[in-house]
Amino acid sequence: MAGSRMQLELSRVVHGTARLGVLKGLGSTGQHSLDVPCCLLYTHFGTVPHLTQDTLHTISSLPFVTQVALSHVAEHQDVLEEFKDGLKKFAGLRDTALFCSLHDPAAPCPTGYTTNKTVSVWGSGGRIDMSVAKFMALQKVVQPDWYQSMADGETWQINASRKRVRKSVDRTLAHLDECLLLHQKSQELDRVSMFGVVEGGDILEERVRSARETAKRPVAGFCLDGFQSGAMDPTLRIQLISAVTKELPEDKPRLLQGVGRPDEVLECVEAGVDLFEGFFPFQATERGCALCFSFNVSPDPERAGGTQTDLDEEQHTAGETQPNGDLNCDDQTQMTCFEMNLRDKRYQDDFRPLVEGCGCYCCKNHQRAYVHHLLVTNELLAGVLLMIHNTSHYQSFFHSLREALAGDKLDLLKKRVLGGSCQLADGINVDNSKRNDRD
Numbered sequence: 178m179a180g181s182r183m184q185l186e187l188s189r190v191v192h193g194t195a196r197l198g199v200l201k202g203l204g205s206t207g208q209h210s211l212d213v214p215c216c217l218l219y220t221h222f223g224t225v226p227h228l229t230q231d232t233l234h235t236i237s238s239l240p241f242v243t244q245v246a247l248s249h250v251a252e253h254q255d256v257l258e259e260f261k262d263g264l265k266k267f268a269g270l271r272d273t274a275l276f277c278s279l280h281d282p283a284a285p286c287p288t289g290y291t292t293n294k295t296v297s298v299w300g301s302g303g304r305i306d307m308s309v310a311k312f313m314a315l316q317k318v319v320q321p322d323w324y325q326s327m328a329d330g331e332t333w334q335i336n337a338s339r340k341r342v343r344k345s346v347d348r349t350l351a352h353l354d355e356c357l358l359l360h361q362k363s364q365e366l367d368r369v370s371m372f373g374v375v376e377g378g379d380i381l382e383e384r385v386r387s388a389r390e391t392a393k394r395p396v397a398g399f400c401l402d403g404f405q406s407g408a409m410d411p412t413l414r415i416q417l418i419s420a421v422t423k424e425l426p427e428d429k430p431r432l433l434q435g436v437g438r439p440d441e442v443l444e445c446v447e448a449g450v451d452l453f454e455g456f457f458p459f460q461a462t463e464r465g466c467a468l469c470f471s472f473n474v475s476p477d478p479e480r481a482g483g484t485q486t487d488l489d490e491e492q493h494t495a496g497e498t499q500p501n502g503d504l505n506c507d508d509q510t511q512m513t514c515f516e517m518n519l520r521d522k523r524y525q526d527d528f529r530p531l532v533e534g535c536g537c538y539c540c541k542n543h544q545r546a547y548v549h550h551l552l553v554t555n556e557l558l559a560g561v562l563l564m565i566h567n568t569s570h571y572q573s574f575f576h577s578l579r580e581a582l583a584g585d586k587l588d589l590l591k592k593r594v595l596g597g598s599c600q601l602a603d604g605i606n607v608d609n610s611k612r613n614d615r616d
């Protein structure tokens with residue numbers, strides 16, 4: 178099997194589908210593990226944006242797995258081939274397992290460029306055509322611990338026809354079979370795990386077919402593609418994800434691609450998802466925003482960052498600073514109700530930390546007013562401090578999520594996360610019907 182060392186041990190299943198467990202057998206020697214549900218560490222070519230390795234490691238409880246996208250790597254194939262020792266060493270990554278995805282979840286991916294034999298990825302220099310042979314050659318030079326197989330994922334758009342969706346499932350299975358064949362023949366990939374990709378757009382039968390057929394192959398786990406925020410009606414998305422996870426074996430992990438909003442993470446965990454891509458803190462940072470949503474389910478108010486009253490108050494007012502005055506969640510680049518916009522003038526003399534009680538370097542040493550000043554004067558330090566706080570806050574949210582699953586507090590956590598402006602501004606933010614028109 179491709180990646181027979183990776184092993185998922187479930188300790189609890191809550192409400193029939195929400196899974197708590199440990200993904201074991203990670204790292205070069207297989208001695209590392211990852212508590213799930215969790216999110217991977219989002220990077221550009223191995224680097225968490227804005228952060229050096231030193232600053233990154235001031236953040237406690239980072240996940241053991243770093244994600245890199247082939248779209249960032251593909252144009253450096255020659256250099257990596259010459260270097261010979263793989264991306265982890267090239268990027269100076271220590272003590273981490275590397276997961277290689279096809280696309281960057283936070284970057285736009287134009288559609289219309291796949292063929293029966295190729296898919297396209299978009300790097301800084303433009304489009305790169307990828308055949309299975311090139312895709313596998315890249316995996317050999319990247320030397321990840323785990324990667325997704327090549328997939329035709331262009332059917333997340335609402336107007337994709339049934340015929341096109343069927344073709345995408347067929348092509349993705351054909352790519353998977355070819356990748357598996359090359360993987361099994363390759364000595365370099367001997368200890369590397371491969372995930373199969375479930376496609377199927379918004380068509381239930383195709384999703385089920387894709388999941389069933391992928392599950393028949395010797396893969397180590399599954400990527401659920403084409404469910405990114407805004408791609409389809411959220412109710413339909415949860416129905417489809419539930420239908421897909423029902424078809425997948427219980428002892429293999431499921432990674433959901435392109436979903437990062439805390440409320441959506443909770444829904445998807447309830448539908449049987451184990452792993453997420455950690456791009457959401459980066460998106461908030463790029464907007465000049467600090468994550469400030471509440472997630473504390475611990476009886477000790479010092480745990481998990483911030484007192485409930487402070488966070489509720491902040492979350493209640495967080496969305497008011499939207500440039501268009503509307504808590505619009507349709508677009509991934511738009512501010513959500515889980516963050517505060519520190520560019521806003523109201524923070525120019527606010528001497529509180531970003532989130533009261535947060536233990537991150539930024540909150541322990543700086544105030545909202547200082548980060549506001551850095552943002553309006555375009556200082557690079559603004560991104561550094563925001564990224565430290567946002568990464569730390571988001572990882573603590575996942576810690577709290579695992580705690581909630583272990584202690585029967587999932588409903589309390591949902592109340593906490595949705596309890597701020599998302600519900601107070603009823604009909605604006607949680608009105609799912611408004612979130613389905615992105616194309």
Ligand SMILES: [Zn+2]
Nearest residue numbers: 535537540566
């Ligand atoms: Zn903080």
